[in-house]
Amino acid sequence: MAQMTMIEALRDAHDVAMEKDDRVVVYGEDVGYFGGVFRVTAGLQKKYGKSRCFDAPINEAGIVGTAIGMAAYGLRPVIEIQFADYVYPAIDQIVSEAARLRHRSAGDFTCPIVIRMPTGGGIFGGQTHSQSPEAFFTHSSGLKTVVPSNPSDAKGLLLAAIEDPDPVIFLEPKRLYNGPFDGYHDRPVTSWKKHPLGDVSDGYEPIPLGKAAIRREGSDVTVLAYGTMVYVAEAAAEETGVDAEVIDLRTLLPLDLETIVASVEKTGRCVIVHEATKTSGFGAELMSIVQENCFYHLEAPIIRVTGWDTPYPHAQEWNYFPGPERVGEALKKCMED
Amino acid sequence: MTDDKTYQPLALNVPEPGCRPGDTPDFSYFEVPRAGAVARPAVDVDPDDMREMAFSIVRVLNKEGEAVGDWAGALTPEELREGLRDMMLLRAFDARMQNAQRQGKTSFYMQHLGEEAVSCAFSRALQDGDMNFPTYRQAGLLIARDYPLVTMMNQIYSNADDPLHGRQLPIMYSSKEHGFFSISGNLGTQFVQAVGWAMASAISGDTKIAAGWIGDGSTAESDFHAAMVFASTYNAPVVLNIVNNQWAISTFQGIARGGVGTFAARGHGFGIASIRVDGNDYLAVNAVAKWAAERARLGLGPTLIEHVTYRAGGHSTSDDPSAYRSADEGAAWPLGDPIDRLKRHLIRIGEWSDERHSQAEAELMDQVITAQKEAEKIGTLGGGKGPSPRDMFEGVFEKMPPHLIRQRQEAGY
Ligand SMILES: Cc1ncc(C[n+]2csc(CCOP(=O)(O)OP(=O)(O)O)c2C)c(N)n1
Ligand SMILES: [Mg+2]
Numbered sequence: 001m002a003q004m005t006m007i008e009a010l011r012d013a014h015d016v017a018m019e020k021d022d023r024v025v026v027y028g029e030d031v032g033y034f035g036g037v038f039r040v041t042a043g044l045q046k047k048y049g050k051s052r053c054f055d056a057p058i059n060e061a062g063i064v065g066t067a068i069g070m071a072a073y074g075l076r077p078v079i080e081i082q083f084a085d086y087v088y089p090a091i092d093q094i095v096s097e098a099a100r101l102r103h104r105s106a107g108d109f110t111c112p113i114v115i116r117m118p119t120g121g122g123i124f125g126g127q128t129h130s131q132s133p134e135a136f137f138t139h140s141s142g143l144k145t146v147v148p149s150n151p152s153d154a155k156g157l158l159l160a161a162i163e164d165p166d167p168v169i170f171l172e173p174k175r176l177y178n179g180p181f182d183g184y185h186d187r188p189v190t191s192w193k194k195h196p197l198g199d200v201s202d203g204y205e206p207i208p209l210g211k212a213a214i215r216r217e218g219s220d221v222t223v224l225a226y227g228t229m230v231y232v233a234e235a236a237a238e239e240t241g242v243d244a245e246v247i248d249l250r251t252l253l254p255l256d257l258e259t260i261v262a263s264v265e266k267t268g269r270c271v272i273v274h275e276a277t278k279t280s281g282f283g284a285e286l287m288s289i290v291q292e293n294c295f296y297h298l299e300a301p302i303i304r305v306t307g308w309d310t311p312y313p314h315a316q317e318w319n320y321f322p323g324p325e326r327v328g329e330a331l332k333k334c335m336e337d
Numbered sequence: 338m339t340d341d342k343t344y345q346p347l348a349l350n351v352p353e354p355g356c357r358p359g360d361t362p363d364f365s366y367f368e369v370p371r372a373g374a375v376a377r378p379a380v381d382v383d384p385d386d387m388r389e390m391a392f393s394i395v396r397v398l399n400k401e402g403e404a405v406g407d408w409a410g411a412l413t414p415e416e417l418r419e420g421l422r423d424m425m426l427l428r429a430f431d432a433r434m435q436n437a438q439r440q441g442k443t444s445f446y447m448q449h450l451g452e453e454a455v456s457c458a459f460s461r462a463l464q465d466g467d468m469n470f471p472t473y474r475q476a477g478l479l480i481a482r483d484y485p486l487v488t489m490m491n492q493i494y495s496n497a498d499d500p501l502h503g504r505q506l507p508i509m510y511s512s513k514e515h516g517f518f519s520i521s522g523n524l525g526t527q528f529v530q531a532v533g534w535a536m537a538s539a540i541s542g543d544t545k546i547a548a549g550w551i552g553d554g555s556t557a558e559s560d561f562h563a564a565m566v567f568a569s570t571y572n573a574p575v576v577l578n579i580v581n582n583q584w585a586i587s588t589f590q591g592i593a594r595g596g597v598g599t600f601a602a603r604g605h606g607f608g609i610a611s612i613r614v615d616g617n618d619y620l621a622v623n624a625v626a627k628w629a630a631e632r633a634r635l636g637l638g639p640t641l642i643e644h645v646t647y648r649a650g651g652h653s654t655s656d657d658p659s660a661y662r663s664a665d666e667g668a669a670w671p672l673g674d675p676i677d678r679l680k681r682h683l684i685r686i687g688e689w690s691d692e693r694h695s696q697a698e699a700e701l702m703d704q705v706i707t708a709q710k711e712a713e714k715i716g717t718l719g720g721g722k723g724p725s726p727r728d729m730f731e732g733v734f735e736k737m738p739p740h741l742i743r744q745r746q747e748a749g750y
Contacts, residue, residue, distance in 0.1 A: 033357070034587035034661045051349040055588045057557030057595075058524055086523060089559060124444035124718070126506035128522035279740065308744050310733050314444070315495035315503025315718060319726035319748065 003193045004200045006177045009151035010040045010116075013158035014078065016204050018048050021076060024162060026053045028063060028080030028116075037082060038118060038177060060090035067113045068098050077113045078162055084119040084171060085131045098167040099142030114161045114168045119147075120228055120275050121312055121321055122175035122185065130312035132227075132276035137169045138253045138285065144168045144209060145252040147226040149176060150197035153250060156207030163206060173227035181228055182235035183323035212256035214263070218245035221269035221334050224260060224286050226252065229273040229322070236327035242335055244271070252282055260286075261293045268299040271330045275322060278306040300337035303330045354589035358659060362669035369671050372399035373406025377624075380632045384610040391601035391611040394645055397620035402681035408624040414688040420461065420619045421679050421689070423481040424453035425698060428676065429705045430476070430486060434493055437709070438654045442717035443493050443507045447473050451649030451667065452582055454619045454675035457481045459578065462626035463516060463548065470518045470531035471550045473508055474580065482515045486708035496716035496723055502731070503724035525551060525558030528577065532567045535575035535633070546574040546633040554585020556600055557593040568639035569607035576629040577609070577641045580616065582648035583670075587661035604641035616646030617672040619679045645672065726750045 004012065018024045026041055026048075032055035035042025045053040056063050060081055067077035081087045087094070094115065101111045121130030137145045146161055146168060148154040154172070161168035175181045179189035180197075192198030216234050220243040223233040230248045237244035245263050249256065264270050270290050272283040283304040290302055305322045313320055356362045375395045378387050397409045404410065412420070431448035438446040449456070456477030463469070469478050479489065488500060492510055495503040501511060511519035518534075521527055531549030538545045551561055556579055568575050579600045583590050594600060604611030610632065614625040622644060629640035647670040651658050683689030716722040730737065730745040737745075 029585075030587045032351070037586065037655075050351040050353075054349075054351045055592050057593050058554045058585060058588075059557040059559060061559055062557070088523070089525075126509070126522070127504070128506065278744070308730065308748065309741055310729050311504065313504045313729045314506050315499070315724050316726045316729040319750070320729060 001199050001201055003198050004151045005179075005192045005198065006148070006151045006154050006172070007038060007040055009155040009200045010158060010172065011042065011044070012200065013155040013162075014041060014044055015047070017078070017159060017162045018044065018052060020204055022052070023074060023076045024052070024078060025070065025075055026078045026080075027056045029056055029058055029082045031055060031080050036080060038174065040116075041080065060086055061093050064090040064093040064098065064115060067115070068093060068101065068111055071111045071113050072101075072109050076162060079113065079115055081115060081117040083129050084117040084133050085128045087115075087117055087133060091136070094137070094143070094167070094169075095140045099140050102166065103142060110165060111167045112165050114158070114170050116170040116172060118174035119171040120173040120175055121317060122181060122228065124314060124317055126314040127311040132171075132274065132307070134171055134252055135276060135280060135282045138282055142167070144254065145171065146209060146250065147171045147173065147252060148250065149173065149227050149230045149248050150180070150195070151192050152197050152200050153207060153213070155200050156205055157209065157250065159204060160206035160209050164209060168209070171227070175228050180231045182231040183321060184235070185318055209251045210254040210256055212250055212259040213248045214245060214259070215248045216244065216246040218243040218267070220244060220267060221271055221331060222247060222260070222263040222267045223271045223273060223331070224249060225273045226250065227275070229275060232322065232324050232327055233273055235324040236331055239324060240328040240331050242331040244331055255289070257289065257293065260290065264290055264294040265297045268297050269334045270294075270298070270302045271305065271327070271334050272302065273305045273322060273327055275307050277309045278304060279309050281306055300334050303334050305330045352589075352591035352595070354591065354662070356663045356666055358661065358663055360663050362663050362666040364669055364671050367671055370394050370396060372396040373409070375406070375408070377407035377628065380628060380635060381637055382610070384608055387610060387612075388605060391605060391613060391643075392598055394613045394615050395621050395625050396615040396618055397624060398618045398678050398682055402678070402685035404620055404682060408621060411624045411627060412620060414683070414686065416461070417619070417679065417683055418688065420457060420623070421676065421683060422697065422701065423457040423460075423477060424619070424676050424679065426701045426704070427453045427457060427477050427480045429698075429702045430480065430489070433705050433709055434490070435654065437493070437717070442713070442720070443495065444718055445507050445654055446493065447508055447653045448650050449474055449476065451670075451674060452580065452616065452646045453477055454622050454679070455580055455616045455644045455646055458619045458622035459548070459626045462623055462630050463546070466516070466545045467547065467630075468516050468518055468531070468534050468545070469548045469550065470527040470534070471520060472524075472527070472552055472555070472580070473520055473522070474552070475550055476508065476510070479510060479512065479515055479517055484512060484515050484517075486705060487711050490708060490712035491715060494712055494717040496712065496721060498715050499724055502728035504728065524555040525560035529560045529564040529567060531577070532564045532573050532575050535573040536567070536571050538574055539571070544634060546576065546630060548576045548578060550578045550580065552585060553579060553581040553583065553590040553600060554588055554593050556603065565604065565607045565609060565641070569609055572636070572638040574633035574636065575639045576626065576633055577639055579641065579643045580646065581643050582646045584648050584652070584658075584662070586652045586656060599643060601641055601643035609639050609641050611641040611643075613643045613645055615672055616644030617675040617678060619675060620682070647672065
């Protein structure tokens with residue numbers, strides 16, 4: 001075990017995977033010599049050579065399209081989109097091609113690729129460095145979607161994503177890269193180096209996709225969250241005194257229905273939190289699933305706390321970000337109903 | 338089918354720049370054509386008859402600071418002094434704003450260091466009513482059209498007087514009045530929009546033209562190619578500008594260019610008139626821009642211009658170029674500095690002096706500082722008076738739909 005930031009843990013996962021399997025190739029914009037704008041791939045080109053870790057032209061459709069071709073050949077591309085906000089030019093390759101290749105060719109061709117991208121706000125990145133586009137992916141059948149919330153999971157889940165036989169969208173909450181962020185932007189963030197979840201296992205230890213983790217046990221209300229919102233929800237529970245059970249979904253698709261249902265059946269209440277816009281967000285899916293599976297156990301309406309249905313603003317970032325105060329209000333309201 | 342010939346194993350080609358940190362910069366591969374060497378064709382030239390212009394470089398100012406050749410003589414001394422002033426003002430503005438970011442007055446900044454001639458000289462080749470579709474590194478288009486510095490700073494500071502209400506990242510200006518389309522931040526998207534704007538002018542029987550802008554790295558985006566095919570098919574009245582400043586963050590221009598000789602040569606596949614110009618030569622940029630604009634306005638079709646320049650500073654305030662390129666590369670760059678070169682020329686023709694230059698430098702800096710004080714009196718990011726959180730909900734649609742009204746109320750604004 002070693003204490004790592006999320007960036008170091010992701011780098012270590014790449015390193016371990018590249019060492020273990022020479023079919024793993026890594027590329028993206030600024031990924032090669034420089035090691036990526038967030039430095040996740042730093043040192044990999046030096047260690048594994050330019051044909052296994054290299055810079056790509058600025059063309060997201062090209063990055064994903066070539067990865068699909070490489071996968072068809074038999075490689076295991078792990079590609080970086082510099083920011084999730086820049087994935088849209090590649091949507092056709094992801095949705096119409098990567099997601100459907102196995103199905104339409106009846107398994108003749110498959111697409112074991114990982115598409116990594118930093119997501120979420122909290123860095124004053126404005127509308128082009130802050131978005132959370134997970135719902136675009138979960139809505140397209142054929143893609144798995146993963147959102148780690150800490151260094152330990154980041155490494156284990158990335159290893160699992162790389163060995164997965166199907167395309168995986170790997171969303172990295174950039175506000176968590178250096179430490180757990182609970183939404184209090186005016187307070188210092190503790191480094192992962194001093195956090196139990198910053199303790200990352202050595203070597204090759206994948207964490208299976210499709211398994212949620214209970215971050216805080218509680219009996220009053222179930223909070224479904226992922227990424228940055230896990231820490232926001234924990235902070236809200238501590239502050240309000242509401243004994244919330246905070247579930248970190250980790251994988252949005254496939255979803256760990258069992259853990260969700262068991263918790264909601266226990267608490268009878270549910271609050272769903274995400275940073276993405278509300279309408280047709282992943283929270284709507286979660287709400288339906290809870291309703292379909294736990295209706296007779298529910299004691300109050302399910303509540304969603306999300307980003308507003310506006311583009312992510314620059315100056316009003318903290319008015320947009322669903323922070324602990326808003327989540328706390330929802331917890332209290334859910335208990336009153 | 339298999340033949341019995343044996344082949345050597347294939348290997349992946351990954352282009353590398355000539356020089357990384359610790360190496361001695363070497364631009365000997367970079368051929369600098371003599372100033373005045375490239376002839377100026379008639380504006381109605383057949384693009385096929387000017388193909389070599391995509392491989393040479395139009396240059397007007399020579400080493401001695403003289404303006405030579407066919408492309409010289411288009412600007413009066415007064416216009417040249419205005420050009421110098423624009424570039425010096427942009428540089429002073431950048432220096433102050435770069436520093437303001439360091440002081441925490443805003444989140445982010447991007448400067449133009451070394452590339453000032455491109456947007457400043459181009460701006461003065463367009464007419465009122467024409468429309469630029471700029472990237473984030475063309476603020477000279479605004480400066481040269483006397484867009485108020487305070488307004489630019491209000492946007493950078495996201496304060497209460499920010500015309501974009503704090504919604505956009507710093508420097509992503511928008512001003513229809515000044516022929517400056519709203520900057521997106523997503524690379525390449527706007528290059529093709531420029532073509533659409535130009536097509537609209539043609540559809541409407543107007544005489545206005547558009548200018549698209551893109552960086553060397555971003556020419557790799559599919560939107561670049563989409564722009565070229567639409568411009569070519571509809572013979573759109575558009576000037577398509579590639580600013581080749583040699584770098585795209587840490588990635589050298591060879592990754593986007595691949596095996597092709599130059600970025601300008603990309604135009605040939607589309608039958609588009611294509612020219613390379615010395616982007617650090619104010620006179621050359623202005624002359625080529627006027628030539629291309631005239632061509633567009635006469636209905637002779639699009640021109641692709643590759644401005645050859647050098648990004649002397651970091652990509653943005655979030656970037657540290659010493660991690661990926663030699664610190665001495667800028668000094669070795671063979672096309673020099675655009676401000677120094679125009680200054681030398683003006684002195685050479687007896688229209689400027691070192692004293693006037695120093696005085697102008699001080700005056701322009703004063704002008705920037707005065708504007709900065711005014712902007713900071715209103716507010717900076719997180720300090721003073723900011724835009725209302727209400728503004729976040731406004732303007733998503735012309736009329737706010739009920740679900741947003743509900744959300745705004747829930748948010749308490
Ligand atoms: C679609 C998209 N992909 C990636 C980015 C991230 N990004 C911002 S600037 C940049 C480099 C652009 O380089 P270039 O086009 O040469 O312009 P320059 O910055 O040199 O002016 C990159 C990759 C982006 N903004 N948009
Ligand atoms: Mg560039």
